[in-house]
Amino acid sequence: xxxxxxxxxxxxxxxxxxxxxxxxxxxxxIESVIPASTPVDESLLLFPGFFDIHVHAREFPKPPLNDAxxxxxxxxxxxxxxxxxxxRAAINGGAIGFAAMPNDPIPPDNIDAYQKKALxxxxxxxxxxxxxxxxxRSEPWDELPYKVYLDIAQNRSTFSDWGVLEDxxxxxxxxxxxxxxxDPGILREYVGLPDYWKRRPPEAEIMAVDKILNLTAxxxxxxxxxxxxxxxxxxxxxxxxxxxxxxxxxxxTPHHLFFSVDEKGYxxxxxxxxxxxxxxxxxxxxxxxxxxQFMVEALRTGTxxxxxxxxxxxxxxxxxxxxxxxxHLDTLGPFAGWLIKNCKFSPARIAQVVSEAPxxxxxxxxxxxxxxxxxxxSGSFTVLDMSKExxxxxxxxKPGNRKLxxxxxxxxxxxxxxxxYVRLTVINGASFDYSKGI
Ligand SMILES: [Zn+2]
Numbered sequence: 001x002x003x004x005x006x007x008x009x010x011x012x013x014x015x016x017x018x019x020x021x022x023x024x025x026x027x028x029x030i031e032s033v034i035p036a037s038t039p040v041d042e043s044l045l046l047f048p049g050f051f052d053i054h055v056h057a058r059e060f061p062k063p064p065l066n067d068a069x070x071x072x073x074x075x076x077x078x079x080x081x082x083x084x085x086x087x088r089a090a091i092n093g094g095a096i097g098f099a100a101m102p103n104d105p106i107p108p109d110n111i112d113a114y115q116k117k118a119l120x121x122x123x124x125x126x127x128x129x130x131x132x133x134x135x136x137r138s139e140p141w142d143e144l145p146y147k148v149y150l151d152i153a154q155n156r157s158t159f160s161d162w163g164v165l166e167d168x169x170x171x172x173x174x175x176x177x178x179x180x181x182x183d184p185g186i187l188r189e190y191v192g193l194p195d196y197w198k199r200r201p202p203e204a205e206i207m208a209v210d211k212i213l214n215l216t217a218x219x220x221x222x223x224x225x226x227x228x229x230x231x232x233x234x235x236x237x238x239x240x241x242x243x244x245x246x247x248x249x250x251x252x253t254p255h256h257l258f259f260s261v262d263e264k265g266y267x268x269x270x271x272x273x274x275x276x277x278x279x280x281x282x283x284x285x286x287x288x289x290x291x292x293q294f295m296v297e298a299l300r301t302g303t304x305x306x307x308x309x310x311x312x313x314x315x316x317x318x319x320x321x322x323x324x325x326x327x328h329l330d331t332l333g334p335f336a337g338w339l340i341k342n343c344k345f346s347p348a349r350i351a352q353v354v355s356e357a358p359x360x361x362x363x364x365x366x367x368x369x370x371x372x373x374x375x376x377x378s379g380s381f382t383v384l385d386m387s388k389e390x391x392x393x394x395x396x397x398k399p400g401n402r403k404l405x406x407x408x409x410x411x412x413x414x415x416x417x418x419x420x421y422v423r424l425t426v427i428n429g430a431s432f433d434y435s436k437g438i
Contacts, residue, residue, distance in 0.1 A: 004429045007036050008046035011347045023379030028428025030379045043387035048355040048371050049096030049380030054308035057086040060104035061116035073105045081313040081407050087124030088405035092434040094333030094382035094422040099129040107133035107157045111141050129365045143364045149180045152187045160184040178224045181208035197261050197285035202230040209233045213240045225250040229284045231294040238303045251306035254335045260289040283324040296343050307353045313408035327406045334390035337420020381426040388421035
């Protein structure tokens with residue numbers, strides 16, 4: 001019936017050029033892509049829609065009334081980030097879809113729990129894929145992304161023993177399995193050190209990735225390593241992929257690309273910053289400046305495949321008490337602008353790492369093809385204004401120009417200008433402009 005037309009300088013498979021894209025409003029599909037007949041705004045750049053494969057939306061289904069302890073957790077978690085707020089934060093940051101992690105008090109490790117959570121996610125205006133959990137006794141039941149957590153924490157979502165994990169993984173032969181990779185044995189040795197980043201040393205990640213690569217080959221998994229943070233980890237994955245028939249993919253977060261740490265404290269882009277230490281606590285932690293620079297180059301040149309946010313919307317009072325992780329959904333697009341302007345990424349490479357590769361990994365769970373601007377593919381786009389900065393809160397005397405939609409209400413990029421601004425997010429032909437609020 002209706003049609004929407006978008007005339008922009010666009011990041012196409014064959015290069016950046018001014019085009020007119022027509023999207024069918026009913027199907028949400030791109031009907032045609034033709035050269036623009038009138039001049040387009042040179043400062044705006046249209047990408048295939050950004051897709052974030054690593055988000056903690058935190059909301060989970062209400063537990064039974066006789067489970068008082070979980071009910072209390074549900075009450076606190078769901079008074080904070082929920083699917084509706086995470087969805088708005090995603091769109092605000094230019095994302096046209098995201099995948100929600102399953103580390104909930106009631107993990108979605110069976111069809112019933114999974115379906116209840118999937119129903120909740122329909123509250124998100126931004127399309128959502130739900131991860132399923134692998135736990136000690138879980139079985140696969142569908143073509144889904146499955147997640148494994150390795151940690152010392154004792155809860156239903158987490159493995160702290162490699163033998164138990166191997167037994168579970170044998171049931172997931174041929175499945176897509178996403179790993180949080182830190183070796184519980186090494187983490188145990190460093191518990192209690194005063195600096196958070198020293199409690200989870202690079203060796204924990206390197207050891208875990210080495211073991212995961214062995215299990216991947218031994219069992220026959222389609223593995224993805226979440227949030228890689230050390231140079232050696234990336235080298236191990238690269239060496240594995242050189243001979244593997246099924247390649248292992250990996251992702252990196254904005255915080256591991258932007259922040260680093262040494263004995264004197266934290267740095268942003270290699271410069272000393274006076275940011276509160278607890279705000280940057282994350283798992284895996286912020287690494288050395290050498291590692292940070294290696295990560296940027298590896299994402300730019302192709303040995304890291306995906307940019308994923310690991311959006312973790314902890315409240316400031318939870319951060320003070322030591323919660324790990326930080327929010328990134330609202331700033332995803334501006335951060336992509338930083339990679340282009342400050343780190344020499346081409347717009348084509350950005351389209352690969354935050355649109356094409358993530359949507360390929362999630363393709364079995366996406367109804368239509370995304371991640372590429374082509375006839376017959378999804379009419380979902382991210383439009384960045386490359387001539388305007390994003391300031392969250394007052395930055396260098398300039399007032400903030402972008403609201404945060406995540407309910408945690410803070411960003412690690414406060415007081416730091418990111419050199420691009422999300423002008424428009426288009427999901428299957430429908431336009432969302434959150435630049436002035438809703
Ligand atoms: Zn995570």
